Amino acid sequence: MFNASLKQLSIQLADKKVSSVELTKEYLQRIKTLNAEYNAFITVNEELSLAQAQLADQMIASGQAGTLTGIPIAQKDIFCAKDWLTTCGSKMLSNFVSPYDAGVIERFNQAGAVNIGKTNMDEFAMGSSNETSFYGPVRNPWDVAAVPGGSSGGSASAVAARLAPAATGTDTGGSIRQPAALCGISGIKPTYGLVSRYGMIAFASSLDQGGPMAKSAEDLALMLNVMTGFDARDSTSLQRDEEDYARDLEKPLLGLRIGLPKEYFAKGMSPDVERAVEQALNEYRQLGAETVEVSLPNSSLSIPVYYVLAPAEASSNLSRFDGVRYGYRAKSYGDLNDMYRKSRTQGFGAEVKRRILIGTYVLSHGYYDAYYIKAQKVRRLIAQDFADAFKQCDIMMGPTSPTVAFDIGEKSSDPIQMYLSDIYTSAASLAGLPGMSIPVGFGDKNRPVGLHIIGNYFTEAKMLNAAHQYQQATDWHQQAPGNIGI
Amino acid sequence: MTLSANDVKAIADLAYIEVNEGEVQATLSQLTDIFDLIETMQAVDTSSVEPMSHAQDVAQRLREDEVTESDQRESNQSVAPQVEAGLYLVPKVIE
Numbered sequence A: 001m002f003n004a005s006l007k008q009l010s011i012q013l014a015d016k017k018v019s020s021v022e023l024t025k026e027y028l029q030r031i032k033t034l035n036a037e038y039n040a041f042i043t044v045n046e047e048l049s050l051a052q053a054q055l056a057d058q059m060i061a062s063g064q065a066g067t068l069t070g071i072p073i074a075q076k077d078i079f080c081a082k083d084w085l086t087t088c089g090s091k092m093l094s095n096f097v098s099p100y101d102a103g104v105i106e107r108f109n110q111a112g113a114v115n116i117g118k119t120n121m122d123e124f125a126m127g128s129s130n131e132t133s134f135y136g137p138v139r140n141p142w143d144v145a146a147v148p149g150g151s152s153g154g155s156a157s158a159v160a161a162r163l164a165p166a167a168t169g170t171d172t173g174g175s176i177r178q179p180a181a182l183c184g185i186s187g188i189k190p191t192y193g194l195v196s197r198y199g200m201i202a203f204a205s206s207l208d209q210g211g212p213m214a215k216s217a218e219d220l221a222l223m224l225n226v227m228t229g230f231d232a233r234d235s236t237s238l239q240r241d242e243e244d245y246a247r248d249l250e251k252p253l254l255g256l257r258i259g260l261p262k263e264y265f266a267k268g269m270s271p272d273v274e275r276a277v278e279q280a281l282n283e284y285r286q287l288g289a290e291t292v293e294v295s296l297p298n299s300s301l302s303i304p305v306y307y308v309l310a311p312a313e314a315s316s317n318l319s320r321f322d323g324v325r326y327g328y329r330a331k332s333y334g335d336l337n338d339m340y341r342k343s344r345t346q347g348f349g350a351e352v353k354r355r356i357l358i359g360t361y362v363l364s365h366g367y368y369d370a371y372y373i374k375a376q377k378v379r380r381l382i383a384q385d386f387a388d389a390f391k392q393c394d395i396m397m398g399p400t401s402p403t404v405a406f407d408i409g410e411k412s413s414d415p416i417q418m419y420l421s422d423i424y425t426s427a428a429s430l431a432g433l434p435g436m437s438i439p440v441g442f443g444d445k446n447r448p449v450g451l452h453i454i455g456n457y458f459t460e461a462k463m464l465n466a467a468h469q470y471q472q473a474t475d476w477h478q479q480a481p482g483n484i485g486i
Numbered sequence B: 001m002t003l004s005a006n007d008v009k010a011i012a013d014l015a016y017i018e019v020n021e022g023e024v025q026a027t028l029s030q031l032t033d034i035f036d037l038i039e040t041m042q043a044v045d046t047s048s049v050e051p052m053s054h055a056q057d058v059a060q061r062l063r064e065d066e067v068t069e070s071d072q073r074e075s076n077q078s079v080a081p082q083v084e085a086g087l088y089l090v091p092k093v094i095e
Helices: A007-015 A020-039 A045-063 A103-110 A153-160 A177-182 A217-227 A271-286 A297-318 A335-347 A350-360 A368-389 A417-424 A426-431 A460-473 B005-014 B021-043 B074-077
Strands: A041-043 A072-076 A114-119 A166-171 A185-189 A209-214 A257-261 A290-294 A396-398 A435-442 A449-453
Touching: A007 A020, A007 A435, A020 A045, A020 A072, A020 A114, A045 A114, A072 A103, A072 A153, A103 A114, A103 A217, A114 A153, A114 A435, A153 A166, A153 A177, A166 A177, A166 A217, A166 B005, A177 A185, A177 A435, A177 A449, A185 A217, A185 A460, A209 A217, A217 A435, A217 A460, A257 A271, A271 A290, A271 A396, A271 A435, A271 A449, A271 A460, A297 A350, A297 A368, A297 A426, A297 B021, A350 A368, A350 B005, A368 A426, A368 B021, A396 A460, A417 B021, A426 B005, A435 A460, A435 B005, A449 A460, B005 B021
Parallel strands: A072 A114, A072 A166, A257 A290, A257 A396
Antiparallel strands: A041 A114, A166 A209, A185 A209, A185 A435, A396 A449, A435 A449
16 A cells, blocks of 8 residues: 555545545554654644544545545645644744645645645755754665755655655755655656745745655656646746646657756766666667757856855845744843844754855845846856757756765765755756656665656646656656565 | 955844854855855856846736735734734833
8 A cells, every 4th residue: 555656545545445544544653653763754743634534535425536635645844734833844943833824735635635744854945965954864765874865855755665655845956856866756846836835935935846756757747736826825926727737648758859968967977877867768768769969058057056046045035034923032132133143043053044144145235246146147048058958859857966865974064065966956946947856776875866857848747748658667666665664 | 255254254243143253264164165166157258148037037926905814913923932912022122
């Protein structure tokens, strides 16, 4: 059951082979047994989960069930969920029980899905290893010495360890794709603007985008069908016709033109990752696709640009945490300014403070044009590179991460090395393009390798088609870590 | 660009974050490394390029100036550090 797809679970629920309450209890029991080992969840609330499961069973009994009705879904702790502790991985929100639901949570609730718990993450989504969480590092189920990636590391670990059938994540510069790659699961960051940011705690608003993480491309499609849609409460939400992201899954790949950005196959990628990616590309050629070399000449600038824009927007977004209306307030302080200062100094962790300082500097008087505006201009050049390259191909592929999962502690004292974990994922984020990662084998120390798929705007169905066809021909996505007790 | 210890203190002050004397040098060296990385983008000629903030270049959506929310003061204040009679309490600002 724990390896079942969402479609299989949906059929079992519809056929009354299992009830949502039973399914939810099974997963809660697994979490209870295994979470101490992986630290994938920050909060589990049996009472709230089971209440939702009961409602789902009523929906099923009365014939109102949709595809996800009754299925437990893990929610990244960045999404506000009414009556749930919502921490964003920070001491700053360690006492924040949300009074409202995020747009994404509302959609899952309407679909009758069960919130099975809130997953661990890098503090305020700032990190690529899940080591910056106030709630401690998450462990990679393939090797507990390794990081799961980040910032959606708890969600990735939970799906890999089969503690949840699927999960939500958010991606600002790679935070869905890199942990999906490192934990051997599938994840997609949709086109910017498709998933509501309402109630999704803001990091860098012009980049943040929610998306699903699951065992297969088919599961991702079913999750996207629930997660996407216009939300007037998000000022950058896009108004588009509803679409079925599973509609093209079964299309053959004959004639698909896969662009291989030459900059992503240059030095920097480790040999074990390269081997697995090349094998995957060969599989695609056998499935009838052709590969063409393309170029993204400004791709080396994506990390510098990202580390201007994201910290700038973060410093602005995180100014709301001042110890007045919600969140952490220092125990002792003098005047009002001292209260702000002490609450923020004690409530934020080191990486968050570092990024606030970078952001404050690049937005400060006299530097705004030289940094923020300059970065926004280079951002357009990066987006233009993709537009030019997509004239020669339908889709692009490359490695998701330059290496397999690194060890816990290996990069935590060197911010720059950590930042470079997103070297292949951040450009698509800056361009606002959809990106995904699927497992394509194993590298050093038998740790998973992810294939990065970048699509043109609004071509999620085509990307999921390409991923699904590969997953029909191979079984990497069905492999589970050996020590998770199933 | 060269950052100084005084710059670090000034930025921290603007950000309402305390960086104590013992942390200034370490913070300075980390920020210097990060800005060395950032500076590489300055070499690109962007003289004829417009800044980009949204991939679809959509215009800011406007709405009618209408009340859309019901009164949720009680639930919103249930998570506040200190409230009294519906008001948020902070240290005295005006003598």
